[in-house]
Amino acid sequence: MKIPTNLNHKPVVISDNYERVDGRFARNTDAKALSLGVAEGSSRRKVDLSAKVWRYTGEEWSKQSEELPLHRVLDMSILICRSLAHFRDAYRYEHYYDPQEPVIDRVALQGDAMNVAICTDNERLHEDIKLFSQALSNDDEMISERLRTLSKLLMDMGY
Incomplete structure (x- = not known):
């Protein structure tokens, strides 16, 4: 399953198998991927980088996915x-x-x-x-x- 690339956070570097290594939650987590990319709210003039934890509920990408500046x-x-x-x-x-x-x-x-x-x-x-x-x-x-x-x-x- 691929993380969305059409949202405000624009992934550049990803870990698309994070669910397999998520500490004690490995293989039983809704945190499916991590990404580093261009932050929500960035413009071409002012680019902020961020890290994001992508959560998937089993049906859709969760609004509880977290984005943090690097x-x-x-x-x-x-x-x-x-x-x-x-x-x-x-x-x-x-x-x-x-x-x-x-x-x-x-x-x-x-x-x-x-x-x-x-x-x-x-x-x-x-x-x-x-x-x-x-x-x-x-x-x-x-x-x-x-x-x-x-x-x-x-x-x-x-x-």
Whole structure:
């Protein structure tokens, strides 16, 4: 099944078999493909690039397909990596973080810094953070495989 190319997001590079490698959802997912392309709302004068997850309900392409600008995909990757680093040592804290210092890091980007912090506004944080930590542990092999692949690709590119 081919992803639509007549919509606002114009795919340029695709992974048309993503449903086969979608983590623990592999072979049982509505996320059928990924694409990098020209973002919705771009014009010939101002082109924005985006990444898109293409979801298929079994009958039609879903309106829940997600499109993100490439820099946000990378920002999300930074957030994931910094969170993984925190949770490797989080067992040292009674509640998996220091309540006196919920900001884990500030990552310098474009003249400012992106906060990486525990969401202390979450009313169920103590329960949710334990679940989050356990899920990271359960998914360690799958996540580590992808991080090793990403690390190798970044090194091959000179980063």
